[in-house]
Amino acid sequence: MPPAKRRRVTISDVAALAGVSKGAVSRSFNGAERLPASTVKRIHDAADQLGWRPNAAARAIKGAPAHTIGFVLQRDPDLLGLDPFFPLFLAGLERVLSQNAYSITIRFVSDATEEARCYKDWVAEGRVDAFIVSDLRDDDPRFAMLDDLGSAAVVIGEPPADVHRPSVFHTSDECIEEVLEGWITRGHTRIAHVMGDPNLQHARRRRDVWARVLERHGLSTDALAVGGFTEPGSAEATRELLTAAERPTAIFYANDIMAAAGMRVMSELGLQTGSDVAVFGFDGIPLGPYLSPPLATIACDYIELGSIAGQVLLEELAGRPADPERRTLPARFVERASYGADAAS
């Protein structure tokens, strides 16, 4: 067991050592300009010597910053392990924040009620200076909530047009369109999509782009199955698509994990990925090049996304308006063998 706590050094000890009043110690740490520099130095030396520093709680009462960013996630923590976004985004964010001595406080909540309570509590209690808002939903209640709380935030994703909050997101529509057009040029006429969780905006958006391209060429959009962003979901969706009467010759997966699971189903069905069924995914996971065949993908730079989000937050907290308000990063196609050469049929 740890030894009993030592008596805590207090502001009185610092005041006594520096030969000043407690008020002077307090003012010297609150950036008050009324003390001579030599006095401030004497007080800070005394504080260093005693290992004392002003209590964050006391500062928070006075409205001082918490030097902490809040990140409330309404999702099942168990899905974290498979999602390349989260650790890479956090890495990029921390790269910027840690250099500025900012911390990140994370909380997983199970529903919108718990989410709202968490936002309110953290602001009321002075725990965080700003929020990261990701996983945007329809009629997302968080924008009104943040306005009510008067809190700073950066949005990860494209906010509705009437929301004026600094945001950072990847643009991938054009890239997906081009890559699908590439398949059509090569003669593919039956192109399937394994969709992510339909409750998430980005899942629906990828599906819509896919449908738009096919419709533009008068191709059927029947070959659509929901994989829900998970491996088992994709395995089932892929099996359904590949055992249907009209088998697709190409499948666009809404993420790489689903593509990997789908490729295994192809192999189990005796189909060659790339030649029998062309495939590309989305995300650009680090292990993509090691799959067999290597996985073609629409790659996002989640580290850069996090890093820009961190910069935007620091600027916002420094009182500088975000310019531009919406910052975008282009997704890019990484062509690998799974994309195939010519249509199989």
Place this chain on the structure above:
Amino acid sequence: MPPAKRRRVTISDVAALAGVSKGAVSRSFNGAERLPASTVKRIHDAADQLGWRPNAAARAIKGAPAHTIGFVLQRDPDLLGLDPFFPLFLAGLERVLSQNAYSITIRFVSDATEEARCYKDWVAEGRVDAFIVSDLRDDDPRFAMLDDLGSAAVVIGEPPADVHRPSVFHTSDECIEEVLEGWITRGHTRIAHVMGDPNLQHARRRRDVWARVLERHGLSTDALAVGGFTEPGSAEATRELLTAAERPTAIFYANDIMAAAGMRVMSELGLQTGSDVAVFGFDGIPLGPYLSPPLATIACDYIELGSIAGQVLLEELAGRPADPERRTLPARFVERASYGADAAS
């Protein structure tokens, strides 16, 4: 821009609505027993109605819990994206903590000085109730620091024998030994190891187990190369091992990412993983089954590890001593095609 802040509801508003003094409001939230239950209820109803709750900062000054766990990591945030431990551990931890309305505050630091300052600041400022201590180092300064600070903590990894802190870790020595013995039984005599970062205890431990098994059978431990837990490091190490005069017929990689990178080098050199060179890794990454051939591995349950760590922390914070002080989880072998059948030479 968000609208201007509304006037903040204060303790005076709650006191006025409930018809009591501010002191009574304060006592009713600090668990003081001196108020009649009916008064407490009246005060809390008033607080709910006004959307007021006691300021965490004010509570922290009085020594109330922050309901937050601190996690200080001295590593390059960029390595997060490839490390299966971090997101899965966090998922397991959050599964337990979020149910108890606890948050996690994360900070990446670049050296031991910054690390020590972070620990001290968070405790002095009442930001966290306890710490998670992972990535154990030699003569780790954090144990003495935690004792000095009188702070609660859970250790992820096996602490030195003289450290009495609750800890949770995987035991994998026996499992690695058995799997290496399996290769020796199948006739392998030249078994290589691609090691992780030699500065990390668990990297050295895996190498030591490998060396011990080989020495027990009078086999050479020359085929050792450092991959540093990274893909490029492993690619170089693998190339070095496989182009040496005496080529190994089997390689144990200290993690799965390095095994995946090594398997690609094999393919580039025209060698068949599994038959020409048998391989197993460590971690049990979700994509292991989708590699070609599927990757054999010593799998750890990092979600379970995080979940147990969360339980241990909550028990510790509730004042119950950890029993047992050291909790272990067995790693387990997942045999897949890369492990091979019989020795190739």
